[in-house]
Amino acid sequence: MADLQKDFLFVLIKSLSTSEKRQFKLYVNRLGVNTEAKFLLLFLELDRMNEYDESIILAKKISTKQQLSNLKAHLYKQILVSLRMNPSLQNNRIHLREQLDFATILYQKGLYRQALKVLDKAKQNALEMDEKTLAIDIIDLEKVIESQYITRSIEGRADELIRQSQELSIQNTYSTNLSNLSLKLYSEMLINGYAQNTQDEEKIIRLFTEQIKDIQFSKLNFREKLWFYKAHVWKNLLLQNYKGAYKYAKKWVELFYENPEMIKNHPVWYIKGNSNLMKILFINGQVQKLEQYFEKFQITICTPPFTVNGNLQSLTFLNVYNTIMNIHFIKGEFFKGTKLIPEVELKMKKFRDKIDDHHFLILYLKMAALLFGSKQYEASLRYAHRIIQTKSGIQEDLAFHTRVLMLMAKYESGMDEDYDEFVIQTERFVSKMKNPNRLHHQIICFFQQLNQVFFSEQNLIFADFHNVLQACHQHDFYKRTLLYIDIQSWVESKVKHLDVMNIIKQKVKPPKP
Incomplete structure (x- = not known):
């Protein structure tokens, strides 16, 4: 790119x-x-x-x-x-900063009473919008002015400002600790990846527990609850505990629906919350709930007073099209999904300077997977090549799963002139990965064996590997490796001699009564 x-x-x-x-x-x-x-x-x-x-x-x-x-x-x-x-x-945060600037100008001109009036109104708005950092800045300026502007109510004003400062200080301490924890867990996910063993699991739980132990949930307001839920989502994703991740992602999103005025004040975190919730519902295969939350999300972002700007448009684009493609994957609607590709690529050009390469590459992988499912193997390989040929840093798991998809496409298409060489390249890639697990090596071993036997003997290779994948599917630390590319359904389709779309459709979870 x-x-x-x-x-x-x-x-x-x-x-x-x-x-x-x-x-x-x-x-x-x-x-x-x-x-x-x-x-x-x-x-x-x-x-x-x-x-x-x-x-x-x-x-x-x-x-x-x-x-x-x-x-x-x-x-x-x-x-x-x-x-x-x-x-x-314009947004509420910019407006509050503007009022603080106006009050500062009035103060510098010696117009104390006017400055205090502006600050008092701005402070009430800041507290209503849960903008505690700005509220503290406003109170700090109020303290400066009150210490110079003598009024008969100074004693009462002083006590009130001290009380407000103390309350906001406690809330900001909670917010800072929780936001630091959330950011640390997210950083852990990007740098070291998901828990691969009990040692990784213990490290994550210890890090989380040390930061969360002094938090009293009953004392949290909106912003602190938001960070609290986010930290739990990242922790559970790191542990590959998707049931727990769903629980807190749902709380994250429902927090906004319980406080609808906050959707306008914090639209980015509303979108991010929905993005995580829908991704987790996709992982869990809960298509009915996914479609319900997706419909509610689309109604909300299209209804005033939801803010529209370049940043929110790009975030909305990612969430909407990732979700639509995920729904097609769950239902096995590959042919229908491929019709979306020209539209997605057009949008990608529009937002090319607002979205990082990693999210673009994920879209390419999804498009390649849709094309594979619709038996357009040559086109699937073209999109996959865009990923592995990217010169900028590419996450290991994304690169690995792209290579797996390419091996599947090469096998299915018969375009296997360089199949053996590509298997060797992929094996070298896995050996250099920071955190490869046993399943990574077993997948490579499977593709090596597949091309070393006669066609009549390949059924046995598929059957043996199907048993391996079933066992790994039950293993907590191997779940993530099976999520990006549904190699399990592909292998099962070969064992049962069925189309992969039929296998996927059989796995769709029926709605609970």
């Missing part, structure tokens, strides 16, 4: 909508800046470019080589100032 972050200013300009570009030009003219100002000329030139090319800027003498860096920095700042004033990008 291209290096989309090679020039931050160019990426920022390309992210602007037509109305935002129009507003920026109006903002520049409102400043009384000459229409031939260099930073405006630079903006217009960059807006015309399809790819960033510094030589064009220098050739048109918009700036010298020495001045260009400073000119770009100035333009970048002016665009952000313009966006800061855009009503469509």
